[in-house]
Amino acid sequence: MKQGLETIRYEIFRRRLFNILEEGRVAMGMVSGSPVVVEGGETMCSFHTTDGNTILVAAGILLHAIGARDFIRKAVEWYQEDPGIFDGDQLFFNDPYIGGQHLPDMVIIKPIFYKDKRIAWVGSIMHTGETGGIEPGGMPSSSTDIFQEGIRILGLKVMERGQFRKDVFNTITYQVRDPVLIGLDIKAKIAANNVCASGYLKLVEQYGVEFVTLASQKLIDDVEIQARAKLKTIPNGTWRSRLHQDTDGLTDKPFQVFCTMTKKDDEITFDYTGSSPQNQGSINSTYNATWGSLFVPLCSQLFWDIPWNEGISKVVNLIAPEGTVVNCRFPAAVACSVPKVGTLVTETSHECIAKALYAAGFTGDVNSGWYGGGAGPYFGGINQYGNVCSGMILDAFASGLGAAPFRDGVDSGAEMMNPQSKVSDVEIVELGYPLLYLYRKNLTDSGGLGKYHGGMGLEAAYMVYGTNNLQFGCTGVGKKVPTNFGMFGGYPCALQERFLIKNSNILDVLKHSVVPTSVEELMQLEGDFRSTPPSFKVTPVKEGDIFVSRLPGGGGYGDPLERDPERTLEDLTQGVISPNVALDRYGVVVETGKSGLEVDYDATKKKRESLIKDRLGRGRK
Amino acid sequence: MKISEYLEISRDQTGKDVIRCLKCGYVFCSAQENYKEHALVFDDKLKDMNLRSLISGEDTMVTYNHYICPGCGVLLEVESICIDLNSNDPILWDIQVDLSK
Numbered sequence: 001m002k003q004g005l006e007t008i009r010y011e012i013f014r015r016r017l018f019n020i021l022e023e024g025r026v027a028m029g030m031v032s033g034s035p036v037v038v039e040g041g042e043t044m045c046s047f048h049t050t051d052g053n054t055i056l057v058a059a060g061i062l063l064h065a066i067g068a069r070d071f072i073r074k075a076v077e078w079y080q081e082d083p084g085i086f087d088g089d090q091l092f093f094n095d096p097y098i099g100g101q102h103l104p105d106m107v108i109i110k111p112i113f114y115k116d117k118r119i120a121w122v123g124s125i126m127h128t129g130e131t132g133g134i135e136p137g138g139m140p141s142s143s144t145d146i147f148q149e150g151i152r153i154l155g156l157k158v159m160e161r162g163q164f165r166k167d168v169f170n171t172i173t174y175q176v177r178d179p180v181l182i183g184l185d186i187k188a189k190i191a192a193n194n195v196c197a198s199g200y201l202k203l204v205e206q207y208g209v210e211f212v213t214l215a216s217q218k219l220i221d222d223v224e225i226q227a228r229a230k231l232k233t234i235p236n237g238t239w240r241s242r243l244h245q246d247t248d249g250l251t252d253k254p255f256q257v258f259c260t261m262t263k264k265d266d267e268i269t270f271d272y273t274g275s276s277p278q279n280q281g282s283i284n285s286t287y288n289a290t291w292g293s294l295f296v297p298l299c300s301q302l303f304w305d306i307p308w309n310e311g312i313s314k315v316v317n318l319i320a321p322e323g324t325v326v327n328c329r330f331p332a333a334v335a336c337s338v339p340k341v342g343t344l345v346t347e348t349s350h351e352c353i354a355k356a357l358y359a360a361g362f363t364g365d366v367n368s369g370w371y372g373g374g375a376g377p378y379f380g381g382i383n384q385y386g387n388v389c390s391g392m393i394l395d396a397f398a399s400g401l402g403a404a405p406f407r408d409g410v411d412s413g414a415e416m417m418n419p420q421s422k423v424s425d426v427e428i429v430e431l432g433y434p435l436l437y438l439y440r441k442n443l444t445d446s447g448g449l450g451k452y453h454g455g456m457g458l459e460a461a462y463m464v465y466g467t468n469n470l471q472f473g474c475t476g477v478g479k480k481v482p483t484n485f486g487m488f489g490g491y492p493c494a495l496q497e498r499f500l501i502k503n504s505n506i507l508d509v510l511k512h513s514v515v516p517t518s519v520e521e522l523m524q525l526e527g528d529f530r531s532t533p534p535s536f537k538v539t540p541v542k543e544g545d546i547f548v549s550r551l552p553g554g555g556g557y558g559d560p561l562e563r564d565p566e567r568t569l570e571d572l573t574q575g576v577i578s579p580n581v582a583l584d585r586y587g588v589v590v591e592t593g594k595s596g597l598e599v600d601y602d603a604t605k606k607k608r609e610s611l612i613k614d615r616l617g618r619g620r621k
Numbered sequence: 622m623k624i625s626e627y628l629e630i631s632r633d634q635t636g637k638d639v640i641r642c643l644k645c646g647y648v649f650c651s652a653q654e655n656y657k658e659h660a661l662v663f664d665d666k667l668k669d670m671n672l673r674s675l676i677s678g679e680d681t682m683v684t685y686n687h688y689i690c691p692g693c694g695v696l697l698e699v700e701s702i703c704i705d706l707n708s709n710d711p712i713l714w715d716i717q718v719d720l721s722k
Contacts (some may be wrong), residue, residue: 235622237718246682246701254682254703264719276706355716359624405626445673479675479680482701488626489696495681496672519676531677551661558626559696582671614692619661619689 013203013215014056014307020199021045022194029125031188034181035428036127040421041393045196047216048072048121055120060167062299063101063292063338065308068123070099070288073111075155088162088590089114090190091155092172096146097330101338103131104138106182108158108189109435112197113345113489114204119213122194122200129378129391132176132529133335134382135538136390140264141249141283141475142537143458158186177380178390215500223311224504227303228250228266234360238262242274243344246283246480249336249535250529254481255279255325257341259348263356268302269347270294271319280532281535283340284328288318289465292339293345294418296537301353301365336475336535338417339396343371346416351485358405366456367499368409368555369403369492370416370482376424377462377474377547384434384466391433393462395440398565400447400455400553409455411442411556413577423458436465439508439517443494443550449585450490450556451563454577457493457551461522463506464545473538474498480534483552487565490556500539501546502528502612519548530535561608562613565597565599573597574607587611624716627658627695647692655714660697661689714716 026043037044040414041060046067048054054067079085093099094106104581109123123469131138131150143149169186173179177538204212258274278284285293291313298316299308307314320327325341328334354366376393383389397418401409414421426437438461447454464470475485482492499519504527509516516522523529526577541547566589571577573596582588587610589603622630623643630652631694635665649659664684668674675681682705688698700713 188687197647235718237716238714239717240713240715242707242713244683244701244706254705256703256706351715355625358626359718361622361623437636449672480679481703482683486699489698491672491685491699492701495667495675497675497677499676531675561696578673585670585672591685612702615663615687615689616661616691616694617685618663619691620663621659621661621691 003262005551009207010068010215010218013207013212014219016203017047017056018058018156020196021056023138023199024124024196025058025060027194027195028188031191032185033187033422034129035391035394035432036327037300039424039428040397041421042127044125045192046123047196047200048123049216050118050120052121053220055130055219055309057308059308061078061418062296063342063417064125065295066106066291066298066350068121068125072121073105073200074098074121077154079394085118086118086161088159089157090159090193092158092186093155093237094151094153096286096289096334098555101292101333101342101504101584102132102139103152104128106185106189108186108193110193110197113198114201114209116137118370119204119209120554121202122193123194124189126185126189128182130176130178130181130208135473136177136471137378137379137392137473138393139335139475140282141473141535143335144280145331147331147335149282149333149335155236159190163507169507171301177485178388179428181390181468184602189620197481205536211616215232223309224305224314226306227315229313230303230575231263231266231268232264232354236264237356239352241485243348243483243485244481245344245477245483247341247477247535248279249534250281250285252533253279257326257344257348261352261356267315267317267437269317269319272324272345273319273321274584275324278323278328278332280576282335283325283332283337284332285337285341285345286327286334287320287327289334289337290326290345291318293342294318296346296352297353300416300419300479301350301357309498314608316411317410330439336464339434340477350416354487363405367404368448368487368490368557369431370402371396371399371484377472377549379470379472381469381470389433393429394424395458395549397421398458398484398550399459399518399551400493402554403448403450403454403557404451405557408452409447411456412458413455429517432468433469436463437461438463440544443553445551445578445581446494446550447576448491448493448556449558449581450486451558452556453571453576454493455560459548461546461548461575463503464541466543468542470541472541474532474536476534478534486555487557489559491554492555496534496552497550498532498534500530500532501525502541504544504546505548507544514584522546522548524555561611565601565604569597569599583607622718624718625697626709627690627697630718630720642690642692645693645704647689647690651719652718655712657688657698662692663687664702672701
């Protein structure tokens with residue numbers, strides 16, 4: 001039958017299918033309006049076969065690159081007979097023990113019927129910034145089991161036989177602090193599914209159901225063939241990586257993720273044996289969530305040139321021992337899995353993939369560690385208009401990128417799991433939330449050093465404005481351990497640090513048209529200045545209180561002493577690095593010449609020889 | 622085969638596959654071994670590295686292991702070691718190419 005498929009018609013079908021999914025994502029953003037969606041791009045639409053296999057995905061966030069597969073399979077398993085699945089139904093799920101990463105990952109799935117027969121499924125996912133948990137924002141750092149993290153829905157029909165279920169809708173939305181936000185998000189997913197299903201049925205009308213069904217299966221088969229072919233170009237072998245984080249959100253107890261990647265012929269296995277036992281905090285990752293975090297480097301690094309669907313998962317094996325942070329047992333808390341264990345799964349897998357790609361000669365696809373965990377602050381309370389509000393700041397989406405064999409990492413570029421994201425729009429944040437940015441800028445010395453340095457991370461200061469009824473928390477990590485990696489002599493990113501300034505005199509200072517633009521200047525204010533733990537439970541704040549976040553950069557690549565001295569001079573003049581780093585880590589001596597700062601090449605040569613001599617003297621076998 | 626920016630697997634005069642420094646030719650070991658076991662290594666804490674430390678002055682939880690080529694001193698790898706978790710662990714074997722085929 002497949003031989004009957006015409007190549008050109010198939011190619012048109014494939015591209016139209018993807019465009020339909022993208023159209024669904026656009027519809028989701030237009031209905032939702034949520035900053036996580038509109039600016040963050042955290043949406044996914046996917047088509048699936050009748051048994052749930054993923055045909056094609058359009059994802060702003062790669063955590064969801066396998067689409068709604070697991071929810072669809074569960075819906076069929078649980079509800080096929082009772083209450084039944086009918087044309088016009090749409091089912092709501094958000095249980096991370098079935099799929100997705102955590103409760104904010106809310107999905108709605110819709111069966112696609114043609115002439116009374118179910119021929120496919122469509123699913124839409126987005127991150128909703130409020131779940132009704134013990135803290136606002138959907139990602140509490142203080143939860144100790146999933147029952148504290150908010151509503152957990154296991155397949156409620158928000159649409160039934162084409163009718164909107166207002167009773168179900170109200171029951172869901174009134175469980176959370178911001179019913180408007182979650183209500184719009186639910187309607188956005190319904191709209192996206194309708195757009196996608198309509199587009200799919202147009203293809204069926206145009207090409208016939210047999211062609212569409214066969215072409216969908218061919219799409220999966222082709223991806224598997226392409227993935228196996230790609231793997232055959234990489235040498236067989238084993239690569240290992242180990243990274244850490246410094247808190248479970250409750251205590252200063254570090255944990256690790258250990259990845260052993262074995263590539264053999266046309267299959268690849270990621271084994272996370274050696275990762276820490278699950279813990280009491282909300283950092284744990286379910287088995288499905290670990291798959292999602294692994295898909296991030298699979299889609300963006302290894303199989304970036306292949307469509308994302310079920311075919312990829314046919315060549316990848318995942319081993320995640322039960323009872324560890326990468327496969328926690330119910331009802332472990334998982335709210336912060338994405339920026340915590342999730343990023344370690346992503347980054348350890350990424351390091352293994354990058355080194356294997358290098359050995360295969362794909363140097364253009366190699367880069368050091370990206371974002372290393374550390375979500376922005378979250379908050380809830382009453383906004384400047386007197387309305388209930390809840391949400392989080394997405395500046396972490398503009399983290400530094402890893403350096404590559406031929407270039408520096410991009411400054412405040414993106415986050416690997418969400419390459420289509422945008423940094424939060426300052427004006428939109430200030431318009432919608434009771435916050436005022438005092439400053440936001442690239443952070444000196446935040447990227448990993450190297451022959452090519454990691455991109456710079458962001459530093460930002462947020463002042464509470466227009467309310468005295470707000471709570472502020474944070475789900476960060478990386479204060480006492482670097483959370484990404486450098487490659488081949490490059491250094492990992494700098495450490496992250498956060499500060500809370502309460503009872504300050506900033507409002508008086510602003511009246512004199514003086515705006516602090518650095519932590520050092522903020523430290524000169526009157527008030528209570530403290531360096532916070534990387535994660536902390538929400539604490540009451542009032543107008544004039546300030547929160548400062550210093551985010552990580554990307555990892556470096558290669559020995560810093562091999563960096564072109566002129567580029568180090570440029571880094572110095574542009575504030576990428578500080579003078580002591582230029583001298584002591586890059587070995588570049590700078591002097592003031594006729595036209596400003598210049599490299600002293602003779603002194604630089606001597607300095608670098610001296611640093612190498614020092615290394616050899618200190619090194620032991 | 623280049624396995625890193627500074628290391629390759631090549632065949633020596635006896636026909637044995639070895640890991641060699643691309644900058645100076647220093648031979649670390651056979652291709653079936655962990656090159657780090659044959660490199661020079663020293664560890665540093667952040668506060669001793671003249672990199673940005675925490676403003677709070679708090680101690681970190683890691684040391685940075687620096688692996689060096691004994692022949693030319695080039696920095697092969699920088700690895701963060703969590704003092705609480707990894708102090709007694711064997712050296713991480715990050716690159717293990719299988720040459721059996």
